[in-house]
Amino acid sequence: MLMGKRKKYTLEEFRRTALSVRNxxxxxxxxxxxxxxxxxxxxxxxxxxxVKEGRVFSLSLNFGPSGPQRGGFGGRFNPIHLMTASGADVISGAQSRLMKRTYQKDISYADDIIIMPLQCATQWDALSHIFFEGKMWNGYDASLVNSSGALKNDIAKVKDKVVGRGVLLDFPSFKGVE
Incomplete structure (x- = not known):
C-alpha cells in the first residue's frame, strides 16, 4: 500500500517474515x-x-550545514567542514617550519577535513550495519562489530563487487513536467 495508512507489524510478524526471506x-x-x-x-x-546512450550525469548531493540530513536517526548530523591549513597560515608564517624543512620555500598548501556520518548521503551499508536479535548477515554475532570496525561483513570485503547497471526512471518527463 503506497498511499494511506501503513500497516503496523508486530515483532513476531517481522521475525517470521525475516526468517522466511533471508539468504x-x-x-x-x-x-x-x-x-x-x-x-x-x-x-x-x-x-x-x-548501454544505449553515452550521457553522463551527476547524482551527487551538496554537503553542508543545511543538508543532506533532515533529522531522524539519533547521532546523525550534516557534514562538518574544517580547514586544517589555509592561505592565512601561509601569510602568517605558520607553514614556515615546513618550508624550511623541505627546502621548498615557494610551496605551501591549504588542507581540510570533512567529519560526517557514513550514512549522511550515498549510503554504502555493509552487511554488518543491521542486527536483529543480536545477529547480522549470515548469522555472525553482533559482537564482531566494535568501535574499531567490523571484523565480519565489512564493506571492504565487497570493494570489487559494487558495480552493475542502473535504470533512470524519469518520472517528471513521464508526467509531462520539466
Whole structure:
C-alpha cells in the first residue's frame, strides 16, 4: 500500500517474515558478500551491453550545514567542514617550519577535513550495519562489530563487487513536467 495508512507489524510478524526471506548460508557459512555474489565478470559484461546512450550525469548531493540530513536517526548530523591549513597560515608564517624543512620555500598548501556520518548521503551499508536479535548477515554475532570496525561483513570485503547497471526512471518527463 503506497498511499494511506501503513500497516503496523508486530515483532513476531517481522521475525517470521525475516526468517522466511533471508539468504543466510546460500553462499556458504563463511560468506560476507550476500547478493553481491551475483555480480560476476560475465554479469558486468552483460550489463555493459545494455548501454544505449553515452550521457553522463551527476547524482551527487551538496554537503553542508543545511543538508543532506533532515533529522531522524539519533547521532546523525550534516557534514562538518574544517580547514586544517589555509592561505592565512601561509601569510602568517605558520607553514614556515615546513618550508624550511623541505627546502621548498615557494610551496605551501591549504588542507581540510570533512567529519560526517557514513550514512549522511550515498549510503554504502555493509552487511554488518543491521542486527536483529543480536545477529547480522549470515548469522555472525553482533559482537564482531566494535568501535574499531567490523571484523565480519565489512564493506571492504565487497570493494570489487559494487558495480552493475542502473535504470533512470524519469518520472517528471513521464508526467509531462520539466
Amino acid at each position: 543466510w548460508g546460500r553462499w556458504g557459512k563463511d560468506d560476507e558478500m550476500g547478493t553481491l555474489n551475483y555480480v560476476t565478470n560475465q554479469s558486468v559484461v552483460e550489463a555493459s551491453k545494455e
